[in-house]
Amino acid sequence: MADVLNSTAMIAIEDAPAGRKPRRAVSRRNVVVYGLLLLAAFYYILPLYVMIVTSLKGMPEIRLGNIFSPPVEITFEPWVKAWAQACTGLNCDGLSRGFWNSVLITVPSVLVSIVVASVNGYALANWRFKGSDAFFTILIVGAFIPYQVMLYPMVIILRTIGIYGTLTGLIVVHTVFGMPILTLLFRNYFTSLPEELFKAARVDGAGFWGIYFHIMLPMAIPIMVVAMILQVTGIWNDFLFGVVFTKPDYYPMTVQLNNIVNSVQGVKEYNVNMAATILTGAVPLAVYFLSGRYFVRGIAAGAVKG
Amino acid sequence: MSVSAPEGRRSGLTRNIAAKIATLPMILTALVVFLGGTIWTVVYSFTSSKLLPKLAFVGFDQYERLWGTERWIVSVKNLMIYGVCMLILSLVIGFILAALMDQKIRFENTFRTIYLYPFALSFIVTGLVWQWILNPEYGVQNVVRSLGWTSFNFDPLYNQDIVIFGILIAAVWQGTGLIMCIMLAGLRGIDEDIWKAARVDGIPMWKTYVFIVIPMMRPVFITALVLIGSAIVKVYDLVVAQTGGGPGIASEVPAKYVYQNMFYAQNLGQGFAASTMMLIPVIILVVPWAYLEFSGRRRHG
Amino acid sequence: MNSSVNIKNLSLDFGAVNVLKSLDLDIRDGEFLVLLGSSGCGKSTLLNCIAGLLEPTEGQIFIKGRNVTWEEPKDRGIGMVFQSYALYPQMTVEKNLSFGLRIAKMPQAEIDKRVARAAEILQIQPLLKRKPSELSGGQRQRVAIGRALVRDVDVFLFDEPLSNLDAKLRAELRVELKRLHQSLKNTMIYVTHDQIEALTLADRIAIMKNGLIQQLDNPDTIYNTPKNLFVAGFIGSPSMNFLRGKLVANEGALAVETHGVRFGLGGYRAGREMNPGQEVVLGVRPEHIRVNEDVRAGDEVHEAVVDIEEPMGADNLLWLKHAGHTLSVRVNGARRFKPGTKVKLAFDMGLASLFDAASEERI
Numbered sequence A: 001m002a003d004v005l006n007s008t009a010m011i012a013i014e015d016a017p018a019g020r021k022p023r024r025a026v027s028r029r030n031v032v033v034y035g036l037l038l039l040a041a042f043y044y045i046l047p048l049y050v051m052i053v054t055s056l057k058g059m060p061e062i063r064l065g066n067i068f069s070p071p072v073e074i075t076f077e078p079w080v081k082a083w084a085q086a087c088t089g090l091n092c093d094g095l096s097r098g099f100w101n102s103v104l105i106t107v108p109s110v111l112v113s114i115v116v117a118s119v120n121g122y123a124l125a126n127w128r129f130k131g132s133d134a135f136f137t138i139l140i141v142g143a144f145i146p147y148q149v150m151l152y153p154m155v156i157i158l159r160t161i162g163i164y165g166t167l168t169g170l171i172v173v174h175t176v177f178g179m180p181i182l183t184l185l186f187r188n189y190f191t192s193l194p195e196e197l198f199k200a201a202r203v204d205g206a207g208f209w210g211i212y213f214h215i216m217l218p219m220a221i222p223i224m225v226v227a228m229i230l231q232v233t234g235i236w237n238d239f240l241f242g243v244v245f246t247k248p249d250y251y252p253m254t255v256q257l258n259n260i261v262n263s264v265q266g267v268k269e270y271n272v273n274m275a276a277t278i279l280t281g282a283v284p285l286a287v288y289f290l291s292g293r294y295f296v297r298g299i300a301a302g303a304v305k306g
Numbered sequence B: 001m002s003v004s005a006p007e008g009r010r011s012g013l014t015r016n017i018a019a020k021i022a023t024l025p026m027i028l029t030a031l032v033v034f035l036g037g038t039i040w041t042v043v044y045s046f047t048s049s050k051l052l053p054k055l056a057f058v059g060f061d062q063y064e065r066l067w068g069t070e071r072w073i074v075s076v077k078n079l080m081i082y083g084v085c086m087l088i089l090s091l092v093i094g095f096i097l098a099a100l101m102d103q104k105i106r107f108e109n110t111f112r113t114i115y116l117y118p119f120a121l122s123f124i125v126t127g128l129v130w131q132w133i134l135n136p137e138y139g140v141q142n143v144v145r146s147l148g149w150t151s152f153n154f155d156p157l158y159n160q161d162i163v164i165f166g167i168l169i170a171a172v173w174q175g176t177g178l179i180m181c182i183m184l185a186g187l188r189g190i191d192e193d194i195w196k197a198a199r200v201d202g203i204p205m206w207k208t209y210v211f212i213v214i215p216m217m218r219p220v221f222i223t224a225l226v227l228i229g230s231a232i233v234k235v236y237d238l239v240v241a242q243t244g245g246g247p248g249i250a251s252e253v254p255a256k257y258v259y260q261n262m263f264y265a266q267n268l269g270q271g272f273a274a275s276t277m278m279l280i281p282v283i284i285l286v287v288p289w290a291y292l293e294f295s296g297r298r299r300h301g
Numbered sequence C: 001m002n003s004s005v006n007i008k009n010l011s012l013d014f015g016a017v018n019v020l021k022s023l024d025l026d027i028r029d030g031e032f033l034v035l036l037g038s039s040g041c042g043k044s045t046l047l048n049c050i051a052g053l054l055e056p057t058e059g060q061i062f063i064k065g066r067n068v069t070w071e072e073p074k075d076r077g078i079g080m081v082f083q084s085y086a087l088y089p090q091m092t093v094e095k096n097l098s099f100g101l102r103i104a105k106m107p108q109a110e111i112d113k114r115v116a117r118a119a120e121i122l123q124i125q126p127l128l129k130r131k132p133s134e135l136s137g138g139q140r141q142r143v144a145i146g147r148a149l150v151r152d153v154d155v156f157l158f159d160e161p162l163s164n165l166d167a168k169l170r171a172e173l174r175v176e177l178k179r180l181h182q183s184l185k186n187t188m189i190y191v192t193h194d195q196i197e198a199l200t201l202a203d204r205i206a207i208m209k210n211g212l213i214q215q216l217d218n219p220d221t222i223y224n225t226p227k228n229l230f231v232a233g234f235i236g237s238p239s240m241n242f243l244r245g246k247l248v249a250n251e252g253a254l255a256v257e258t259h260g261v262r263f264g265l266g267g268y269r270a271g272r273e274m275n276p277g278q279e280v281v282l283g284v285r286p287e288h289i290r291v292n293e294d295v296r297a298g299d300e301v302h303e304a305v306v307d308i309e310e311p312m313g314a315d316n317l318l319w320l321k322h323a324g325h326t327l328s329v330r331v332n333g334a335r336r337f338k339p340g341t342k343v344k345l346a347f348d349m350g351l352a353s354l355f356d357a358a359s360e361e362r363i
Helices: A002-018 A028-055 A059-064 A077-084 A096-126 A132-142 A147-161 A167-192 A195-203 A208-219 A221-237 A240-245 A253-261 A270-291 A293-301 B017-022 B024-044 B061-067 B070-101 B108-120 B123-133 B140-146 B163-188 B192-200 B205-216 B218-234 B237-242 B254-264 B268-294 C043-051 C093-103 C108-122 C137-150 C167-184 C195-201 C219-224 C229-234
Strands: C003-014 C017-028 C032-036 C058-063 C078-081 C155-159 C187-192 C204-209 C212-217 C241-250 C253-258 C261-264 C279-284 C289-291 C302-311 C315-322 C325-332 C342-347 C353-356
Touching: A028 A077, A028 A270, A028 B070, A028 B108, A028 B123, A028 B163, A059 A270, A077 A096, A077 A270, A096 A132, A096 A167, A096 A208, A096 A221, A096 A253, A096 A270, A096 B017, A096 B024, A132 A167, A132 B024, A132 B268, A147 A167, A147 A240, A147 B024, A147 B254, A147 B268, A167 A221, A167 A240, A167 B024, A195 A208, A195 C043, A195 C078, A208 B017, A208 C093, A221 A253, A221 A270, A221 A293, A221 B123, A240 A253, A240 B254, A253 A270, A253 B123, A253 B237, A270 A293, A270 B108, A270 B123, A293 B108, B017 B024, B024 B268, B061 B070, B061 B268, B070 B108, B070 B163, B070 B218, B070 B254, B108 B163, B123 B163, B123 B237, B163 B218, B163 B237, B192 B205, B205 B218, B218 B254, B218 B268, B254 B268, C003 C043, C003 C187, C017 C043, C017 C058, C017 C187, C017 C212, C032 C043, C032 C195, C043 C058, C043 C078, C043 C155, C043 C187, C078 C137, C093 C108, C093 C137, C108 C137, C137 C167, C167 C195, C187 C195, C195 C219, C204 C219, C204 C229, C212 C219, C212 C229, C229 C241, C229 C279, C229 C353, C241 C261, C241 C325, C253 C279, C289 C325, C315 C342
Parallel strands: C032 C187, C032 C204, C078 C155, C155 C187
Antiparallel strands: C003 C017, C003 C058, C204 C212, C241 C253, C241 C279, C253 C261, C279 C353, C289 C342, C302 C315, C302 C342, C315 C325
């Protein structure tokens, strides 16, 4: 494929000095490039399309038709059912419970983890002390350790403190396991700020917290947004911690979704399942589509996510 | 350094005291959870812990049992197939897409939005969507058959031999956008003049990519490698959502084996031994990289 | 005069690298002292130590007679101006100026008074409500100076404050800084790598290399009687001409013999004993070489060939070939020479420098 790209590109270059004809917009090279890009785009878009289409069909239509065809008769019944009536175990109050649980988990977890990590990053960038780099290295290596290794010790720690199975416990878990990537993000950001700013503030008499609140925090808004996006999507999408560290009453949306869709009882209602799936993906997708540029920047900045 | 602290100098512990207090959560996380927790798990993997952890050492018994269990063997095999394929596909697709995106194309933002959005979705959502698309009764297989090719067979999620590839399709869909983004950032970081020089020298474009650009992007590839690698070892949610480990035990993965033993089978020792095994590839892959990346970088005044 | 900043035996190591090596420096009250050197010589490190932003490995720092070695920057009575201005981007000029005072919980009335005074001295009153991003480079640096000014400190520290400005602005602000020093009469310590800034601003210059002060003197002395080969070569542009040779007895006096040519040392005021046979380096500045009609009666005359001329407006810089050496000579810009022409030249030995080749110290 690269060969094709190359030969066409070279032809274009060789043609140029001769000046026989102006370059056409639809060159062979462009056809190949856009063709491949569109082909890939098709693969990426397809599932979203199928999800939406399926969720708008009635079950009879699904059983008869094919999953790619648009709905003949649009119905929002599956959405209502997914939100308010779908069953997990004995509860039949739909995904709404999981949604509110997820909100309850995500909001404080995002805030706490960002506050803690921004202070960490600031201290690591500007107030190094003996051993600070060592702790940071452990933290970063820790980001790559499979969670399974630290799962049970974490259960014991939370149980000892007495917050196992509570919302507080889950917030702690998200703060702890989100710490490596966020700390790295903030450390790199604060390191990239001119060191002289920090020095000037010290000469002006500001201390650790003074510089953090008056100088660094107001300058950290862009990276805060990046961290926020990273954490909202990450925590909302979490499944493992939700299962391990909470009781069924607090199960986040992802866990409830899985229970609804993969439950073995009853008739499979694919349209309801897909509506539920979209509903669960809606929050991170909304964050993604609204933040666009920042999302990409967050990923590029924190390219070391574990 | 002078041995005795000069007069008036604050002693080691109280110097920078605010920073030390402020980073206490980080220090505790690093030492207690990450380091302590890992060591704890490794130590307890040599015990006969069942329902509760207890320090009754049994040597390598848990590991012998582990490697004598078919479910684990299948899990490891699956992980290796999945890992190798995922690594190659992610890097190749990610790089090709990035290279295409770097051809000064129009609608770049639209394409990027399309390629990257699956990354915003959870593995649960990913797994469920692809479970639906690959459903043989209604999904791709059915559609192709209804077009007239009645003998068409494509039911990866119900076929023990290829179920792991069904998971792979979903994983690639979810994750390559990220790799593309990283690769694109890497390509954009390459000096424009390199391309001009290569063109002036008449080096074909593919040769410029293979012999000049890719070697220059080594750090980007390493980052991508580490990212993909550590994600591979952790694969769990996707399998739970898409196949639940089935059909039978055909799509089991190590992370699921650990969870199963720790929280369902009440066989903690097995869970610890299995998770310790999961640690090994990560250490081999990540520790040298982290050492190079994060130690010895100092800021000078 | 009283001592303002006194540095005793100061050392600082970054790991195995000794950035400052047992350095001693006594800065007088009201003095404008310039720390001059190329990058990595330790001049900024020294300034940061004085400011309290770096902790020395060994030694003491006294400001106004008080040992401040381990004190916080804010307690030292210093103000500092940085190369990148280091203005707090989210604060207005006024807030930037008053930040330190607010941190110190000073009464608002006093803060307003001081800000107004600093703004007046620096003529930045119209800018007080603006953000740093809305200011030009020169204005930003003025605000940065103002930030030190409002704190009413004993000692001003400047870390390459003009290096980020373009040449024209640099010259303007240089003059303003000098005026500021003349009216405030504070002690100022100024780090730069620019010898023009050093020569124009300083009461005394400390030339640094490898964490040591090579020479500490007033600009005239540094320029005319450099203490060693490094200082001689560092100061002056184009650089001093160096001729490596050997001392020989010549008609009852001493001369430097190099490439078979002898330069008599008549008129040179030696500070140390000279012995025939000693390996030496003779240094002559480009403007201390006389050419053609400038040559005076009694001068020892040599012949050279013009290699290249570089007219620079006021001056004309000649590169002459002479017995294996290339000499740079500064002449009046109106005088022009064709490459290849032969010229007569003579050294002004009274203003030349002679160094021992081994120790590189001035003789």
